[in-house]
Amino acid sequence: MNRVQGSLRGMTLVEVVLALGLFVMLGLFVSGVVRSVLGIWQTSERQGRGDLEYLAALERLQSDLAALHTGPRGWLSLDSWELRSGRENEEPWLAPRLRFLARGSGLRAVDPEGRSAVEVMWTLVPEDNSGQRISRLVRMTQPANSADSLASDRYAAAMAKTGAVMSILDGIGWFELNAIERDGRLHDFADVAPETPVDFPRSISFSIDRIEGLARTKPPQLDADLSSGPGRCQLRGPQPLGVVDTVLIEGEWVELKGSFPRMTITQRGVRGTAPISHSRDSGVLFFRRFGTKINLPSQGKRLQP
Template sequence: MTRDADRRGLTLIELVLALGLASLLVLALVKLIDTSMTLWRKTEERRSQNEMSSAVTELLASDLAAVESGPRGDLLVEWAPFDVDGDGIATLPCLRLRLVRAASAGEIERLQVASDAPVLGQGLLEVCWALLPASTAGARLEWDGVLWRGVRLYGPGAGLSLLDPRFFSSSGRPASGVLEEVTGGVLWFEALCASAGTDLSSGWESGAAREQSFASWDARGAARPDAERFVANEPGAAMSALVSPLGVQRPQLPRRMRLVFEVETARGKMRRVSTTADVGIKEGALRVDDASKLPPVGSFLLLGEEWLELLGTSGNEARVRRGQRGTRAAEHKAGAWLRHGEPSQREVVIPSQREEWRP
């Protein structure tokens, strides 16, 4: 009797309990692995995004750090609106930044070899940065921004100057093959300029007053940014070319610049939020399908061709400030995407200028 009792197996209840405990342990392990993989993917995506943004800002910062301050120097920051939703009205602003900078001997040699015609060596380069739609206006109903960069030797014999008014056509696009793609998925690109009179104690508030920073810049004071085409092209109070005692015109350069990028990542595309009702022009609250996916308060959202600032959420309702970043409030249909990107920014000091900041 004792030997048979010792050899007795598990009862049905004990077996069920053991299987239940094992299942709980397996579920907990799977949950732990899933959470770890999710965190790893987020970390890798953020790291990749940071590396890409750092590479782009580093390249642009190196261009700005070498900007020419002598009589041949130039810096032009301007905005061009595009029609993305196909309504025939161009309202979504895209930045263009063009400059003349010093070049290394290696850069001159490489471009000289690639040039079809002899170019007078002047030790300078023309550089153009431009944010453009991935397709022509009206071809698709969703913004897909691509950042481009082009370089040209300064001087005669190298073709059309990148700072020539004819470089960009009336449609806002350059000649094919002149610029090279840097990165895609860009929702926003901005380069704020601060003059000696800019007061940065309260942040980089942009406007036309002398104490504000400027969303556009014309180092030659030639009214090249078209203020009638876009409001952010309005010249600031610091826009005036300098004239030396010898009568030579020199460029008026900013003291400092702030570069701002917002890129929509692959994860950001998967977490897009859509409106669940039509949006009128005056509405300040939007009904959305999942407000928990929205970015932090104070972030900017792109709805069609209109930028919004997120003020807060309540349930699945988002309170917003309409018509931001130079865009205008517009009507939107239910089901429209609210898009947002991962922001990154960098401040660049223009070495040729002294730091004389207002307290």
């Protein structure tokens, strides 16, 4: 009888404390798992949204190039122009610029009847005055019979600077356009004038480094001051998605290798930037890289009447 009564007694204070401790530990574990799952889901959602935005931009560029005017009137220019953010003491940097004549039948939004020709331009414009060299990918179109032509370097630059362009993608840190010739050689410059027997490039290669979301608003930070030379760097903060070998620190492009958060600096001041010292807590921008090749109509062969 006494044995039965002993088994029916309540839990001791030690047992209660141990049980509460186990419940707290279990709760912390479950909440940690939930936060991790939500973080992965949100990151995947942002990555998927970024992929869709890039694919939409790529589809538009492909559609424009598919309408390339390859007849005698057709022309194409691939060059670069200087970007200036407007911030004092900031050096300008170069951005590629693609301009060409397209058939109006392929750009009905500009030429509803599809009977004329349309001038098209793709390039970058500075996004803000942060000093980080972040740009927007923009597009401009106009009828070919306009008073001024986008083939004019001065006019094209003026239109881009005055904002007479359509924003396609923001958060662009690096942009590359190359003309691919029939022999496979790549050039960052092309000049195909109208009324000449010169053929167009066979295709155009398109590559961007883009940043968005928390990778931009809350990037990893330097855990110690960084001199202007090579060496190692310790980072702290969230691990970026899709780490690439080139990062942007306060307007300087730096090449890294290794595993996050301890990484080795292999080269400073790349992509036309100057190596400078960076203080602790400086943001380190990790970009996602996208790229493809776009074939031109008739493999770039100019059609003669």
